[in-house]
Amino acid sequence: MSATNCLRCLSRPSVSRGVVVPVFAPTRTAAAFSTTAVQNAMPSKAKSAENQDRSVKVYRAGRKMTIKKKSTTDRGKPPGPGERKAFRKKIVLSNDNALPVPWVPEMEAGSLSDPKQVGKIVSLPATLQDQLRATEAFQPTQTWGLFRKPSTLVREESVQLMGKMEKAVADKTTARIVLTGEKISGKSTMLLQAQSHAYLNGWIVIHLPDAQELTNGSTEYSPIPNTENPTLYMQQNYCLKLLQSIKKSNEKILAKLLSVSSHSELPQNITVNQPLLSLINAAKEAEGAWPVFQALWSELNAPAAANRPPILLSLDNLPHIMKPSAYRSSAFEPIHSHDLSLVKLFVDALSGNTRFPSGGAVIAATNRNNGPRIPSMELALKQRLAAQKGEEVERKDPYFKGYDERVERVLRSVEVLEVNRIGKREARSLMEYWAASGLLRTTVDEQTVSEKWTLGGGGVLGEMERAALLTMRV
Amino acid sequence: MASAANSLRLCLRASRQISARPATASPLLRRALTTTAAQCARPGRKKGWKDPSDNFEFPEPYGDKVFNDLGEQLRYSLENDELSEADRATVQRALTDWENRPNEDKLEEQQIIKDIDKEFATLRAPVRARKNSFWNSEEQDTDLITDEVGEDDFEENDMMAMGHAKLEEHREYREYARIAVWEMPLLSQFAKEFVPPKENEVLRFRYTTYMGEFHPADRKVVVEFAPRDLTELTEVQQSKLCKLAGARYNPEKQTIKMSCEKFELPAQNKRWLGDTIARLITAAKDPADTFEDIPLDTRHHKFKSTPKYPKEWYMSEERQQELLAQRKESLELDMKKRRVNELIDGVKLIKNGVLATVREQEPVAVRVKGR
Numbered sequence: 001m002s003a004t005n006c007l008r009c010l011s012r013p014s015v016s017r018g019v020v021v022p023v024f025a026p027t028r029t030a031a032a033f034s035t036t037a038v039q040n041a042m043p044s045k046a047k048s049a050e051n052q053d054r055s056v057k058v059y060r061a062g063r064k065m066t067i068k069k070k071s072t073t074d075r076g077k078p079p080g081p082g083e084r085k086a087f088r089k090k091i092v093l094s095n096d097n098a099l100p101v102p103w104v105p106e107m108e109a110g111s112l113s114d115p116k117q118v119g120k121i122v123s124l125p126a127t128l129q130d131q132l133r134a135t136e137a138f139q140p141t142q143t144w145g146l147f148r149k150p151s152t153l154v155r156e157e158s159v160q161l162m163g164k165m166e167k168a169v170a171d172k173t174t175a176r177i178v179l180t181g182e183k184i185s186g187k188s189t190m191l192l193q194a195q196s197h198a199y200l201n202g203w204i205v206i207h208l209p210d211a212q213e214l215t216n217g218s219t220e221y222s223p224i225p226n227t228e229n230p231t232l233y234m235q236q237n238y239c240l241k242l243l244q245s246i247k248k249s250n251e252k253i254l255a256k257l258l259s260v261s262s263h264s265e266l267p268q269n270i271t272v273n274q275p276l277l278s279l280i281n282a283a284k285e286a287e288g289a290w291p292v293f294q295a296l297w298s299e300l301n302a303p304a305a306a307n308r309p310p311i312l313l314s315l316d317n318l319p320h321i322m323k324p325s326a327y328r329s330s331a332f333e334p335i336h337s338h339d340l341s342l343v344k345l346f347v348d349a350l351s352g353n354t355r356f357p358s359g360g361a362v363i364a365a366t367n368r369n370n371g372p373r374i375p376s377m378e379l380a381l382k383q384r385l386a387a388q389k390g391e392e393v394e395r396k397d398p399y400f401k402g403y404d405e406r407v408e409r410v411l412r413s414v415e416v417l418e419v420n421r422i423g424k425r426e427a428r429s430l431m432e433y434w435a436a437s438g439l440l441r442t443t444v445d446e447q448t449v450s451e452k453w454t455l456g457g458g459g460v461l462g463e464m465e466r467a468a469l470l471t472m473r474v
Numbered sequence: 475m476a477s478a479a480n481s482l483r484l485c486l487r488a489s490r491q492i493s494a495r496p497a498t499a500s501p502l503l504r505r506a507l508t509t510t511a512a513q514c515a516r517p518g519r520k521k522g523w524k525d526p527s528d529n530f531e532f533p534e535p536y537g538d539k540v541f542n543d544l545g546e547q548l549r550y551s552l553e554n555d556e557l558s559e560a561d562r563a564t565v566q567r568a569l570t571d572w573e574n575r576p577n578e579d580k581l582e583e584q585q586i587i588k589d590i591d592k593e594f595a596t597l598r599a600p601v602r603a604r605k606n607s608f609w610n611s612e613e614q615d616t617d618l619i620t621d622e623v624g625e626d627d628f629e630e631n632d633m634m635a636m637g638h639a640k641l642e643e644h645r646e647y648r649e650y651a652r653i654a655v656w657e658m659p660l661l662s663q664f665a666k667e668f669v670p671p672k673e674n675e676v677l678r679f680r681y682t683t684y685m686g687e688f689h690p691a692d693r694k695v696v697v698e699f700a701p702r703d704l705t706e707l708t709e710v711q712q713s714k715l716c717k718l719a720g721a722r723y724n725p726e727k728q729t730i731k732m733s734c735e736k737f738e739l740p741a742q743n744k745r746w747l748g749d750t751i752a753r754l755i756t757a758a759k760d761p762a763d764t765f766e767d768i769p770l771d772t773r774h775h776k777f778k779s780t781p782k783y784p785k786e787w788y789m790s791e792e793r794q795q796e797l798l799a800q801r802k803e804s805l806e807l808d809m810k811k812r813r814v815n816e817l818i819d820g821v822k823l824i825k826n827g828v829l830a831t832v833r834e835q836e837p838v839a840v841r842v843k844g845r
Contacts, residue, residue: 099827398769435820438827443819445811446804 091138092145093129099438100148109200112154112193113162119426121433123151124196131199134248136209137192143465147437153430153461155186157419158193164415165197165361169310175361176350178318178411180381181419184462187365190419191314194363198312203360204250204300206242208315208346212370214238215337217326224290224341233327234341239289242342243296247280253309254280260302263295270295290341297345304357311360313349318364319371321347322407338406351410376404380411388416421459424449430461434469543584545572676703677751681740694735695743697751700728707758714765715758721774 079087105111107122124132129150132138144150161177168175179187191207198205213219219238223231247254254277263270268282276299283292300308315321321343324334337343348354349362366381379396386393396403422430428449434440442448456464541547548569551557557565572580603610625635633641671678680696682689701712701719716723719730732750734743811817 099823399771399773432818435818436823438820438824440820441824442821443817445808445817450804 089140091133091140093133093138093150094144094148095146096148097438098146098148099436101151101433101436103436104149104151104433107152107196107200109197112158112197113166114154115159117154118156118159119423119429120154121151121429122154123149128196128199131205131249132192132195134245135195135205135207136245137195137207139188142189143469146439146469151433152189152193152196153422153426153433154193155190155422155426157417158190161190161194161363161417162197164417165194165312168361169359172304172357172359174349174352174354174356174359175363176352176414177361177363178350178381178384178414178416179363179365179419180385180416181366181368182421182457182460183368184460184465185419185421186461187367187419188316189461191316191363191365194361195312195314198310198361199249201310202253203310203312204246204253204308205312205314206246207249207312208242208342211315211317211320211343214340214343215320215323215325215327220286221327221340223330230336230339231329232339232341232344233335234290236286236289239293239342240283240286243280243283243289243293246296247277251277257299257308259299260306261299266291266295276300293342301354301357306357308358310358311356312363313346313360314363314365315346316365317367317371319366319374319377322374322377322404322410323372336406338410347410350414352413374404374407375400375402376407377411379403380408380414381416384411384414384416385418421457422461422464423459424453427453427456427459427464430464431468439469543580545569545580548572673703673705676700677748679744679747691735693738693740693743694733695740695747696731696733697744697747698729698731699751701730702728704755707755710764710766711758713770715754717765717768717770718754718757720771723770723772725770725772725775726777 101121104121104123106125107128111117111120111122138144138150161179164175164177179190181187195205195207208214214235219235221233221235224234255275257276258273259270259276259279260272262272263279266279266282267284267288268278270279270282276296279292279296279299283289300311302308321337323337325337325340327335327340329335338347345354346362346364349356350364366377379394383393428444428446431440431444431449431452435442435444452464452468453459455467456462539550541550548565552562552565552569628634677697677699680698682692682694684692701707701715704712704715707715716730719732722730722732724731732747734746734750736746737743808817
């Protein structure tokens with residue numbers, strides 16, 4: 001294709017030649033050297049604002065300052081009230097993508113207390129799952145959602161703990177135990193195991209899933225009438241929630257248990273020989289929840305002749321109830337956590353003031369991540385632990401002011417169970433379970449186990465999970 | 475300005491040597507060369523008297539007296555000073571000499587002195603720091619080794635000032651090197667053998683010296699002792715002593731350390747420390763109150779924990795054998811499991827699992843009649 005333009009002269013052949021002949025007007029001789037096209041001068045512009053004569057006022061006309069509205073992008077419907085929290089607290093207990101592990105047996109009544117079972121994985125039966133869900137024993141931070149079926153490892157500590165619980169039932173005493181240990185070493189899971197054991201053995205379980213909820217000022221509170229020195233406070237909303245969870249998780253047993261005394265003070269009159277389930281049902285609203293809970297507690301602790309089942313009272317995040325709460329009295333003085341009636345109930349049981357007539361256990365777990373530092377509690381636990389091991393007991397610092405005598409009184413005679421690091425044998429069976437679930441893409445031999453065990457701080461279970469399970473390399 | 479004065483002095487000195495004045499003139503005549511006001515040097519100090527123009531010293535003022543001329547001064551000296559016979563004769567001679575001089579001479583001399591006075595008035599005036607000056611930078615530095623004027627001008631007769639300074643530096647090095655080689659070894663003669671303190675020498679004192687220089691801390695004396703070493707005290711008394719010592723007690727080292735710089739001399743301070751310790755010991759021995767109910771206060775002390783490599787972690791023969799045995803055992807365990815095909819392989823399991831689900835769920839297209 002030939003070019004339409006002559007490339008040498010860059011002039012268009014189509015344009016008539018006659019026009020191109022330049023006419024040099026004498027006035028334009030000065031611009032002979034310019035490379036631009038010959039054009040008439042532009043008409044002179046109006047004077048710019050700077051050069052304008054200031055004496056003459058000129059009003060701007062025709063223009064207005066307008067603020068542009070930001071264009072709002074449609075972000076969709078915001079989550080409704082409570083939806084975010086529900087998402088945060090959502091607990092997923094199964095994962096259909098994970099492989100089922102055929103050789104994991106279901107948990108039975110005696111499987112957690114059997115020393116032969118140490119280092120084995122057992123799965124939670126469906127009914128137990130529902131019960132534990134009702135008491136909020138599962139926590140969203142735990143890795144239940146990765147596996148096909150929720151299962152736990154039977155550890156040496158769990159066998160010890162269940163042994164203590166069984167012994168307490170046999171002796172009709174109350175085992176008072178505090179679980180301590182490093183961060184993510186499995187204290188809350190140990191609580192879950194204790195509850196599982198209790199449910200499977202027909203105990204009544206009352207579980208306070210997070211002590212923080214009781215003391216950080218997030219639920220309503222009111223003084224209990226006719227209490228002086230110190231004034232006690234009830235948290236009716238929390239009580240109602242607790243009653244409902246007790247009802248849901250212990251329904252079968254409570255339906256069989258009959259009341260031994262009449263409770264005319266309740267909104268719904270409860271007479272003798274009515275099932276305790278109807279007693280709980282009497283609490284329809286938050287208003288009467290605390291008296292109903294009190295009535296239930298007195299029924300459960302009825303004299304030994306009533307043949308009540310053993311009770312497990314458990315609480316997670318213990319340090320939160322070992323300090324002044326975020327609540328204030330009418331004189332605007334901080335209320336000590338032990339003056340909150342529910343906490344007082346737990347603390348009385350933990351200190352040994354309340355004894356369960358047919359035996360039982362009070363188990364509390366400390367927390368290290370979010371827990372406040374309570375010097376008295378830390379010292380008391382250290383002292384108990386040293387005394388149990390037969391070592392020299394650390395003394396109280398006589399010049400330190402941060403001790404709390406009420407806390408010391410509570411923890412004076414508790415038993416401390418340290419949730420330690422797991423051994424390599426336990427670690428191996430755990431990792432085999434992970435691999436069998438399709439979550440660990442390696443051959444589980446001694447070397448891998450040793451590697452992950454070391455990476456996990458020498459067998460800190462949560463750290464091992466972080467090292468092997470949560471950072472999977474595909 | 476100082477250098478100007480210096481050169482002026484040198485010029486005057488040169489001119490003095492060629493002056494026609496008689497050498498017998500009284501020392502007072504040399505006053506013309508000084509930069510100070512016309513005042514008489516004290517005749518009583520004649521023995522150590524030097525030419526004031528040489529060392530540039532300002533002689534002390536002759537009381538409050540101000541003299542108009544030399545004759546007056548000489549007369550005053552004859553009347554009031556205690557002079558030896560020879561001095562008296564010299565002064566007398568100078569006086570008569572002065573009186574015999576023609577009047578113009580006297581006036582001329584006075585004029586010269588006045589001129590010099592005028593010239594040097596600025597020098598004598600104390601230099602005060604200006605109000606707004608920065609680090610008093612306009613002040614003359616009289617301590618300079620060289621006078622900085624014409625320093626960089628090479629006059630072909632000597633090295634430059636920098637060269638001299640470098641030489642001086644070398645001289646200094648060599649001097650210290652000589653000391654190090656010849657004199658320092660001699661110090662070993664004074665070395666004393668270390669004698670460990672005896673059992674009854676409980677107190678350890680520390681003195682401070684600044685090698686002859688004055689220092690506000692050179693009087694300070696520090697004493698340190700361990701209450702445990704005071705064997706005359708019972709355990710209860712020792713603990714009472716620790717409690718009495720308060721913040722001076724170091725619970726980690728278990729020593730009491732106290733110091734004193736109250737008094738001017740170290741010896742006085744040491745005495746005070748000794749007395750105080752004696753008082754403390756008598757108080758500790760006092761059985762009226764043994765302080766047994768009061769716990770020892772250690773809030774003043776911060777305990778330092780220095781982590782040490784645990785003994786158990788050191789590799790030893792036994793530990794090596796133990797580890798080897800463990801490894802062997804675990805290897806055998808793996809082998810055994812591998813033999814019976816019990817070893818769990820995650821990758822294989824996942825593959826099998828995925829295959830199983832695919833086999834189960836894969837939909838098969840079926841042709842339906844009539845469509």
